[in-house]
Amino acid sequence: MSSDVVVQSVPQAATESPTDVVIETRNLTKVYRDFWGRQKVRALKALDLEVRRGEIFGLLGPNGSGKTTTIKLLLGLLFPTSGRALVFGKDATDVGKNERIGYLPEESYLYKFLNAEETLDFYARLFNIPAAERRDRINRLISDVKLDWARRRQLKEYSKGMTRRIGLAQALINDPELILLDEPTTGLDPIGTREMKDLILRLREEGKTVLLCSHLLPDIQDVCDRIAILHQGELKELGRIDTLLTVQDETQIRARGLSAGAEEEIRQVIARHGGELVQMDHPTTTLEELFLSIVRESEAHPGRRAHERKEPR
Amino acid sequence: MEIRPDEFLSFTQWLGPALLFFLIAVPLLTFVAVFACFVFSAARRGPVEAFYAVAGTIATAIGEDLVATSLRRIMAIARLTVKESIRRRVIVGFVIFVLIFLFAGWFLDVKSDDPAHLYLSFVLTTTGYLVIVLGLFLASASIPADIKSKTIYTIVTKPVRAGELVVGRILGFVAVITVLLALMGAISYLFVVRGLDHEHAVLPDSVTPLPPRVEGEASPGWEGTTTMNAHHRHTWTIDTEGSGRTNRLMGHEHVVTRREAGTGADQSTYELGPPIGALVARVPIYGQLRFLDRAGNPASKGVSVGKEWEYRSYIEGRTLASAIWTFQGLSERDYPTGLPLALTLSVFRTYKGDIVTRVQGIVIVRSTDPRNPVECEPIPFESEEFTTQQITVPLKLRPVGQEGIGGGEIDLFRDLVRDGEVEIIVRCDDRSQYFGMAQADLFIEAPQASFVWNFAKAYVTIWLQMVIVVCLSVMFSTFLSTPVAMLATVSAVLLGFFGTFVRDLRTGDAYGGGPVEAFIRLVNQENVMSPLEFGTGEIGVQIVKFIDGALLLVMHSFSAVLPDFSGLGRASEYVAYNFNFYDQLLARQCLTTLVYVTAIAIVGYFLLRTRELAA
Ligand SMILES: Nc1ncnc2c1ncn2[C@@H]1O[C@H](COP(=O)(O)OP(=O)(O)OP(=O)(O)O)[C@@H](O)[C@H]1O
Ligand SMILES: [Mg+2]
Numbered sequence: 006m007s008s009d010v011v012v013q014s015v016p017q018a019a020t021e022s023p024t025d026v027v028i029e030t031r032n033l034t035k036v037y038r039d040f041w042g043r044q045k046v047r048a049l050k051a052l053d054l055e056v057r058r059g060e061i062f063g064l065l066g067p068n069g070s071g072k073t074t075t076i077k078l079l080l081g082l083l084f085p086t087s088g089r090a091l092v093f094g095k096d097a098t099d100v101g102k103n104e105r106i107g108y109l110p111e112e113s114y115l116y117k118f119l120n121a122e123e124t125l126d127f128y129a130r131l132f133n134i135p136a137a138e139r140r141d142r143i144n145r146l147i148s149d150v151k152l153d154w155a156r157r158r159q160l161k162e163y164s165k166g167m168t169r170r171i172g173l174a175q176a177l178i179n180d181p182e183l184i185l186l187d188e189p190t191t192g193l194d195p196i197g198t199r200e201m202k203d204l205i206l207r208l209r210e211e212g213k214t215v216l217l218c219s220h221l222l223p224d225i226q227d228v229c230d231r232i233a234i235l236h237q238g239e240l241k242e243l244g245r246i247d248t249l250l251t252v253q254d255e256t257q258i259r260a261r262g263l264s265a266g267a268e269e270e271i272r273q274v275i276a277r278h279g280g281e282l283v284q285m286d287h288p289t290t291t292l293e294e295l296f297l298s299i300v301r302e303s304e305a306h307p308g309r310r311a312h313e314r315k316e317p318r
Numbered sequence: 319m320e321i322r323p324d325e326f327l328s329f330t331q332w333l334g335p336a337l338l339f340f341l342i343a344v345p346l347l348t349f350v351a352v353f354a355c356f357v358f359s360a361a362r363r364g365p366v367e368a369f370y371a372v373a374g375t376i377a378t379a380i381g382e383d384l385v386a387t388s389l390r391r392i393m394a395i396a397r398l399t400v401k402e403s404i405r406r407r408v409i410v411g412f413v414i415f416v417l418i419f420l421f422a423g424w425f426l427d428v429k430s431d432d433p434a435h436l437y438l439s440f441v442l443t444t445t446g447y448l449v450i451v452l453g454l455f456l457a458s459a460s461i462p463a464d465i466k467s468k469t470i471y472t473i474v475t476k477p478v479r480a481g482e483l484v485v486g487r488i489l490g491f492v493a494v495i496t497v498l499l500a501l502m503g504a505i506s507y508l509f510v511v512r513g514l515d516h517e518h519a520v521l522p523d524s525v526t527p528l529p530p531r532v533e534g535e536a537s538p539g540w541e542g543t544t545t546m547n548a549h550h551r552h553t554w555t556i557d558t559e560g561s562g563r564t565n566r567l568m569g570h571e572h573v574v575t576r577r578e579a580g581t582g583a584d585q586s587t588y589e590l591g592p593p594i595g596a597l598v599a600r601v602p603i604y605g606q607l608r609f610l611d612r613a614g615n616p617a618s619k620g621v622s623v624g625k626e627w628e629y630r631s632y633i634e635g636r637t638l639a640s641a642i643w644t645f646q647g648l649s650e651r652d653y654p655t656g657l658p659l660a661l662t663l664s665v666f667r668t669y670k671g672d673i674v675t676r677v678q679g680i681v682i683v684r685s686t687d688p689r690n691p692v693e694c695e696p697i698p699f700e701s702e703e704f705t706t707q708q709i710t711v712p713l714k715l716r717p718v719g720q721e722g723i724g725g726g727e728i729d730l731f732r733d734l735v736r737d738g739e740v741e742i743i744v745r746c747d748d749r750s751q752y753f754g755m756a757q758a759d760l761f762i763e764a765p766q767a768s769f770v771w772n773f774a775k776a777y778v779t780i781w782l783q784m785v786i787v788v789c790l791s792v793m794f795s796t797f798l799s800t801p802v803a804m805l806a807t808v809s810a811v812l813l814g815f816f817g818t819f820v821r822d823l824r825t826g827d828a829y830g831g832g833p834v835e836a837f838i839r840l841v842n843q844e845n846v847m848s849p850l851e852f853g854t855g856e857i858g859v860q861i862v863k864f865i866d867g868a869l870l871l872v873m874h875s876f877s878a879v880l881p882d883f884s885g886l887g888r889a890s891e892y893v894a895y896n897f898n899f900y901d902q903l904l905a906r907q908c909l910t911t912l913v914y915v916t917a918i919a920i921v922g923y924f925l926l927r928t929r930e931l932a933a
Contacts, residue, residue, distance in 0.1 A: 042362065077932045080475045081475075082931050082932035083930055083932045099378075099382075100383070100386070101386065101477065103476055108472070114470075114471050114472050115472065116398065116469055119401065130393075130394035131391050131394055131473070131477065132476065132477065133388075133390070172472075175472060179476075
């Protein structure tokens with residue numbers, strides 16, 4: 006008699022040593038100011054984050070929630086108004102850390118007058134890569150992002166998705182340990198999106214750390230280990246994605262091969278506890294539902310961390 | 319052409335004071351800059367944090383960025399810059415240049431008395447301006463464009479130091495423009511040479527035998543005239559040996575040769591060579607000038623005749639008043655046919671007399687030996703105002719005074735020049751007339767230097783100016799948008815160009831007053847000499863003077879630290895006037911430019927480094 010009662014349990018987070026922290030932000034705050042120093046936007050409010058080695062970390066949030074701002078702060082493109090951003094234990098403005106970082110910007114900001122090969126060659130020369138290896142890598146990356154057929158064409162002739170691909174190749178030119186991807190799948194076709202996700206998973210297998218931000222929930226759901234949800238510059242949710250998507254206050258039982266007696270017994274147990282059996286397991290919600298509920302919640306109660314919700318859904 | 323006093327200094331003479339200035343100015347400016355940064359930062363974040371920010375920035379600059387700077391990355395960015403410039407069609411600038419030259423041939427006035435000057439100054443100014451404008455436009459656009467298009471995000475998130483970006487950009491633009499400038503130089507050279515080239519033929523009917531020097535002797539040769547070409551016609555003479563020359567006209571002459579076709583002279587044909595002497599690099603040897611007053615006593619200056627600019631001092635005619643130049647470094651080897659003097663005089667007449675009669679002057683050569691101050695008999699000359707006149711002191715001279723040496727003849731180099739040193743005295747020989755002279759008005763013409771090298775030197779100084787403009791543009795564009803950066807660069811260049819003028823305005827050596835006064839004069843259409851006055855009276859004038867004083871002080875302080883662009887433009891003037899530009903002066907300018915370029919690049923580095931690029 007086989008029974009596949011599925012009782013999902015919270016997977017134990019692997020114990021990691023503190024040296025494995027790749028990204029750390031402490032109380033990171035960013036206020037955009039205009040030319041006269043007047044406050045324009047509070048884009049990020051006291052963000053505390055930790056991303057560990059080998060993780061795929063997703064930054065989630067609606068438009069204008071501060072995802073790109075966070076990434077720029079981590080790269081030293083912006084200076085924090087207060088708080089600190091540390092990458093590999095060094096301040097984000099330290100240039101040396103860039104040796105181990107790859108960055109794909111929101112849009113591919115590349116030189117339009119270069120062709121694919123020249124683009125990668127230029128960026129490769131900014132790293133200490135021997136000439137022979139540089140050529141190998143350029144060839145490999147161009148075929149990895151499936152641009153062999155357009156390698157000699159100037160980027161100004163590229164379509165959006167093609168530009169995105171060469172942008173990704175550019176981000177990987179130095180075989181980085183940490184890759185920051187700002188909305189990696191925008192502009193990609195479904196196949197491209199699939200390939201991008203596969204690539205991200207492959208990077209994890211290689212032991213790389215990936216921080217990606219997106220509002221395309223399926224992407225995040227498919228690849229991320231942990232996510233943080235930002236809304237209006239505030240951190241609303243942070244945790245392992247499987248945990249977050251597990252609804253802890255519901256148990257769902259679904260069984261096969263139980264005798265009518267056994268079923269009756271279970272029903273009685275449930276009835277004794279004042280419940281009504283529907284199905285027995287912990288259902289998972291979709292990320293979309295979680296996301297929408299958090300945003301709705303946050304709009305209803307600004308400033309409150311989403312964890313604090315307790316009322317049954 | 320006026321020579322500026324400081325241009326006489328040799329490299330070593332200049333280096334000492336220059337180094338001293340450098341050692342004072344650099345720490346001072348650094349301190350001012352650091353302090354300004356601190357104040358600026360303190361205003362935003364408070365003094366303690368500002369202190370740590372400034373100290374931290376300087377510490378990383380030296381401790382990390384400087385150490386980690388890599389030539390590979392600099393070259394990568396320079397290469398990118400070159401590619402960008404090529405693909406963005408800098409060639410357009412070059413095409414404009416060629417077009418200007420194609421058309422210029424029509425517009426240049428070839429009837430001018432000095433076509434070489436015209437051609438040279440045209441070519442040098444055109445290239446100079448074009449290259450500077452090109453540098454300005456290219457260099458001030460790059461970094462703002464990178465920031466605007468956000469391509470800079472992908473660069474600064476690589477291990478690129480701000481300094482590498484600045485230097486790489488500068489190098490790239492300099493490389494591009496250097497190539498263009500070299501091409502322009504070559505084209506200019508051809509343009510000048512071909513523009514001045516022309517041919518004459520001998521008018522066959524004009525050939526006549528020269529009259530004999532002494533009655534009854536054979537004719538010493540022939541003379542004749544040439545055909546009219548390039549708006550002029552020469553006369554020429556040729557000796558019986560068959561070597562001859564035309565007269566010097568429009569700055570050049572031709573060699574005349576005779577080709578024997580039969581036995582008699584009548585059957586001979588005469589041929590004229592290409593123009594020579596138009597493109598030369600004359601090497602003036604300047605002396606130290608001192609004056610004697612009318613009683614023959616040493617005077618620091620001659621008299622001032624009031625109306626003229628301060629530049630020249632005047633000596634009175636028929637008195638002991640003299641202008642005495644002491645020359646050094648003369649050797650017989652360089653002057654086998656005598657000492658060629660070039661004299662430019664200004665004449666001040668106290669009575670008009672008859673304007674056609676020229677004022678007479680004398681030149682005396684005197685030994686500087688204090689025990690035996692031999693001097694030669696005065697060599698008389700007629701003053702030619704406003705032009706440079708040539709007087710050659712012959713090798714054999716007559717002594718003046720009692721002790722006539724060896725048959726009443728003395729040798730210039732054996733008896734007068736002592737250790738390469740000699741004095742040349744100029745006096746005015748007409749009563750109540752005055753000669754005005756300055757140091758550069760009398761010089762000895764040493765053997766000529768290479769024109770091509772001289773021409774190249776002018777291009778080197780144009781190149782130096784271009785490099786400074788590119789550096790300034792890149793530096794300003796690290797924190798300003800393209801148009802503003804261009805404006806800032808142009809202001810810096812102008813202020814650097816008029817630096818000397820601003821200083822003279824402050825000291826009162828130049829007339830016209832400061833900006834406000836100048837504006838008032840402009841509006842009231844007053845000349846610069848009359849005292850300033852307008853409606854409100856004395857108080858108003860005082861206020862204007864005060865504001866102008868402050869403005870001039872600010873402008874002067876700025877111009878004191880800016881490169882001297884008018885000095886850098888001097889080589890072009892020298893070349894256009896067919897003078898050799900001093901190698902030593904060129905070396906000074908190269909070194910100065912290097913210092914400026916380094917300083918500007920460092921400033922650019924700090925500006926870019928402390929800039930929040932994504933804001
Ligand atoms: N350079 C800037 N100057 C002023 N405000 C800015 C600037 N960049 C971003 N902001 C503001 O900061 C906030 C966060 O912007 P950010 O780009 O981080 O959002 P995001 O989460 O990346 O959004 P999206 O999903 O649309 O990319 C927004 O309100 C935006 O208007
Ligand atoms: Mg974004």
